[in-house]
Amino acid sequence: MLNGNHSSHQRTNGLTHAAAAAVAASYASAGSGIGASAGSVGMSTAGGASAAAAGINAALLNAAPATALPSNGGLQLPYERYRADDTSYVPIGQFYAGRSVFITGGTGFMGKVLVEKLLRSCPDIRNIYLLIRPKRGQEVSARLTELLNAPLFESLRREKPKELSKVIPISGDITSEELGISESDQTLLCRNVSVVFHSAATVKFDEKLKLSVTINMLGTKRLVELCHRMMSLDALIHVSTAYCNCDRTDVSEVIYAPPYNPDDIISLINWLPEDILDQVSPSLATLENEHKFQLFSLLFHLQLTPRLIGKRPNTYTFTKALAEHMLLKEAGNLPVAIVRPSIVTASLNEPFAGWVDNFNGPTGLVSALAKGMFRTMMCEKNYVADMVPVDIVINLMIAAAWRTATRKSNNLLIYNCCTGQRNPIIWSEFVKFAMSSVRKHPLEGCLWYPTGDLRMNRPMNTLNCLLKHFLPAYILDGVARIMGKKPFVVSVQNKIAKAVECLEYFATRQWRFKDDNVHGLLHTLSPKDREIFIFDVRNINWDKYVERYVLGFREFLFKQRPESLPASRKRMVRLYYLHQLVKVVAVLLTWRFLMSRSKRLNDMWSAFLENALKIARLIPFL
Template sequence: MLLEHSVNPENDGRGQIGCENEANNNRFDEESRIAKGTPIQEFYAGQSIFITGGTGFLGKVLLEKLLRSCKDLQVIYLLIRAKKGVSSAGRLDELFQNHLFDRLKKEVPDYRSKVVAINGDCSLEGLGLSESDKETIINNVSIVFHVAATIRFDEKLKLATATNIRSSAIILEMCKRMPKLKSFIHVSTAYANCHLKRIEEKFYEHPFKYEEISTLVNTLPESIMNEITPKVIGDWPNTYTFTKAITESYMRDKSKGVPMGIFRPAIVSSTAEEPVPAWVDNFYGPVGIVAGTSSGMIRVTNCGSDNIANLIPVDLTVNALIASAWDVYEQTNRRDEDMLIYNYVSSVDAPCKWGEFRKINLFYGLQYPLTHCVWYLSLSLIKNRVSYMIAMTFLHLLPALLVDTVTVCVGQKPKMWKMYEKIHKMMNLVSHFCVNDWEFTNDNVNDLWRRLNTKDQQIFKFSMQNFSWNEYFKSYMQGMRSHLFKQTPDSLEESRKRLQKLYWMHQALKTTIFLVGGWFIWNILNKFLR
């Protein structure tokens, strides 16, 4: 039968031509699809996007990536508040002067025509939007990223409620009126439910509703509100995580019929690869501790060596965020209680302990030292609070007191003690996340990664599997040196020579302390032994 079929000229000829035509058509379709773009790029093609928090650390990278990788998008409306006499449009122009956007300017010369500054402020009623701007957004926008938030852990509850909860409620109501809405992503935090030890990609019950918190902060005098804030937030370590939790509850209760998802990033850190390796523009969280250690100021911190440093590079975070909006649209049948929630963390697929974080950063900190470091690099991680306070007194406060005393004696203004007050305040605010561990699940994030085609996985890379922390922290130290401290590579040799001198001073001081301490103990023992 096989032979008969193969020698039949009629069947054979038509079948072969048909197969060739089908193959050619398939190749044409594939080439056409690639020419148009990947599934994610096609999703963003022709779309109008509204972004809040676009001038923040995460927001800047999101803006850059969308403009560079989704060239066919229609327009991005960026909510920006006027500041210090500079209009929102003026601040947008200043924003694009950042080194972060250099690659974008080369690859997408007409990028500026696709961004419109919208004057507004998330801490104000109605976001401070004019009626015309509000209607423009509602009538044109199809994709929303609500990134804006006050990330100050010690923010007063009234302002944190207005900025983090009320603004989200306003944006949700706007989304309900958007006839073209395809996807709305609310950016929360992986630690919104940090009062629990296991955090899955689902909603949790909370003791308060937004309406109750709103009534509380708008009724009570500020002095009383500040006094009772610790009791109100309860098991949450700060007003930031507490208000993020309440916002999630609000979104669950009020988002019926809205195509939305909640994106929960862990501790966002400098870029891993793009558009600029190791780019960072702030001293928040771990970056501040590394910067303080590199400058010789921080020598001890309240942190557990075996606890997980749940860091995530900002460029990978943004890629996952962009992909999540596509995913929400693709899975339009999942709403309300089944709303898609994405825990974007490193602790599941690429866990890194704080002890490893310390070891690698010290290693590369010695290779890429700062020109102005005041002492040799060293850092002790102490989990026990009492032991930490004792060490901090001897390694931070007493040296600061000694330096300030000498400074006053030579007629200059003391500043070390005040600097350490700021440093210790910052470290106290983040210590909760350095001495505790949480068990996260990230099934939705991994499922999303597997659904991307090969090209999208290349363009919007966000999987943390097989991530190299050693390479990341090597780049991290160099980036901090150049982007935060504005130090050029040609100053590196001078910095290393200075560090070598500080090393011998450090060893001499340790030897002196050891000898003096030994002498002191010997004299005490002699008195008792006589």
Template sequence: MTGTSSEMGISEFYAGQTLLITGCTGFMGKVLLEKLLRSCPEIERIYVLIRSKRGQSATERLESLLKSKLFDKVRNETINIQSKIVPVCGDIVEEKLGLSDEDIQILSQQVSVVFHSAATVKFDEELRLSLQMNVIGVKSLIELCHKFKKLKALIHVSTAYANCDKNVIEEKVYDPPLNPNRLIDAAEWMDNDAMNSLTVKLLGNRPNTYTYTKAMAEYLILQECGDLPVAIVRPSIVGSSWKEPFPGWVDNYNGPTGLLVAIGKGVLRCMMGNFNGTADILPVDIATNLMITVGWHTAVNKPKKLMVYNNTTGQLNKFTWGQMERFSYEYFMKNPIDEIARVPNPRFTKYLLWKDLNVIFDHLLPAYVMDFYLWIVGRKPIFVKIQDKLWKAVKSLEFFTSHEWKFANDNINMLAEHMTAKDREIFDFDVRKIRWGQYMENYCLGTKQFVLKENPQHLPKARRALQKLQRMHFLMNAVVFMVVWRLLINRVSVAKSLWNLLIGWALFIFQKIPKLARST
């Protein structure tokens, strides 16, 4: 073993521990739960905070979660996983997380490791709700953790973009523009209209309420955790799984997945983005492997200060938006989505005027034409509405596709040095091993299979449909070119002369071909 760590390995540490996970029904939370069950099978118990939703109880939601394909390996390898997982009905936006006094008593006596990943990840969320979930929820959790008698580690999941108003982001907690408690106090008497009117001014250089409240939550942890064993993990743009439990798993439209769906459908063809800029995509299994390792390190090695881990790829294994453009086109042409509106043709540009022209001529006008056709044949027009929704979503992402940051990774490197070779293999978070081409192919396939719920056996039919669209696209372009050219010929003498010259060259070449053939 390198470094100065205790000889206790990661799986060995988690054996016999009782955990609490918030946000386990979210994307990262599901992967975290699956990985803990599969790689740390001797865990005593995992309490999961789940709220009732749409008529389903916490228990029913957990049962539905464990039946998903994500947990296939665990179901095959682990006996009675339900006995290890205990749903606790609660909600991070409620006082005391919505927990009963009885549940608080049980958790305070048993829980030794807490993973807090519950949050709203909607960029355009109203400030009040974002504050309730991302800041007040953290405050309630800290108050709860102060009651835990056996607590060894509290791991808070933030975001690498909490401090996106800076160009260089170190592994430390920065002072927020406003003390979180002052905003919390103001939210108690301020109505929604007043908060919404102040939002733009409060955000300052930050693009949305998500990054703003995440920065506040970090500062709140620093101020109120006291002697609690806490660490903060900052993942960047979380995408599909790299390796575990299988490549390409993803189950939502957030972040880059939504872009891939729009690209694959052919409805997103141009957006603001730095072609050569870093697309800091992070596989979800790398994020969760780091979280588990940070929990172990915090408990076993007991750092003397609050540790922050920038979990990013850009400085270690750069992947650009230009590569994403190229790979997404290549793999959606190879494995097309079943029902597509147009041939995929994604483009990132850093020029606003060029983007706006493309939106008008390559997005909105075709949408109106297709809706007009649907209206003629008696079907409901949908394409203009799709474009409206698309550009609302794309606008919230363009800040991140158009800017670039430099993240420090010293603590990540230090953590790897403290691990055994076996643990580095089992809980692998080395982003330098990612082969981006292969990863993106799996990501595109995973988007088809797990997000759009498409059957891989339908690929031959999808490829035939794509080929048909390509022929139609070529024919339409040829017709438009010929019409425009003929109009120019009739109006511009230079264009007419050029047309006659081209025709003359073509006739000359065709006349020479038989003579050349005879001479050879």
């Protein structure tokens, strides 16, 4: 991990320079073949590509981790416990009174809950500025109106409609220079904002490296540059992920040295073509000249993205780790804290239980289970399923900003917002609770009776996927075509398979996320603030939570009202008996098939029946 060091950071551009030199050499090699025949061009460019690949691979292998940066985070002990006689204590709601907040990612899953919570629990907050990107010809004001009309803000619209006018859209784009914010809006933010929440990120596990770096790293860097210009900034809260250090088993609340200097990675993605970075193989038919052929050959030899991310499973965790390191370097004397949630799931209580607006992570898989379309996956059933409700994370973020502003410190504090240490649930328990809930509160139009198994035997899991996922999918789509309807089940199964593949890495491994800072922060709050801003994960009753989770995605994702439950339950009973009938028929057909193929088995079965009949005759009442 990084050590405290107040010397200036020494940039190591060896990776970028070595890569540049290697590919430049390959270009020179390719250039020597200009005017030659197609065959000679192929030979010269392939040789150049091999040299380039060797050069970059050597650079990757030899690149040293970035040097230590000042203040790597860590636990501040002892945390000052709340005392009733402490006259200096400022309640969280009072702290936010009269302050303006700037939020990136405010239209995302977590951002929406953050906006709603600030408006509802900090009624004297001055303004909330949301960075919103115009899209599909829709202005930011229209997007804001759409956001505030969502079910999430229903209670505010009904009880405190004036609070919604405090939300002000800021047109911008996290991928653009200066965040795409106009000069006048930058001035507005720099004059008025005192708390910043940075939750904008691409959370797609299979995102292309270039876009992932642009959003998760460059976006963070550009935001920090803006924060340095803010006249009265008291807190900057950066939302990371507990899995940014998934290459190690024990994860403390510190920033660990990344495999590469973040500036080198940014330079690399700005310099290399996207098809090389993301390994999108061009068609040979499109290789119009030797330059393109050279790129294809280099791509074939290189496989750059997997080499860069190393032991991490995807570009998301890789860029999030680098973003933390870069934040530590760029922040300087800014008051910064990092919140690292694990797998963020539906709300526990606020603004109402079970709220969720996307199919990411476990939500999509449990939804597929509820539909009867998902039955098997690779998972270590006794490992901890470290997931945390979204409102727990948001309450912690709000409290962390309060703590950062009111207790000045030279350390950048990190909060691992997880459940595995204080209130763990293992995967088998989660699946058991989910199975019970989806049967108790079934979805309309359920295709089959929900069942499922967790396995660590890959061949067996693959066989079950073919028999239980794709075989029924092709049969149902075939029936749909015969009936003149549009087939869709195979397409859905392909999407489920992709989602399962992304989650498999996290379901077959286990981590220990230390959360001492979170626990310490909890004890600094007054009893009233603990009731308003709940982030004590020990209060989660997993059985009840999963049931509310299922009811939540039933209502908010599938738009199914509680009034439809009686009819859905009747359908579930029919599906249960149909499921049992199919199992009996499958066993009988399998047995009949084996009997017809094996005389020995047939003889054994006949002998068994004959002996059973003799024994039965010895029983008096028979």
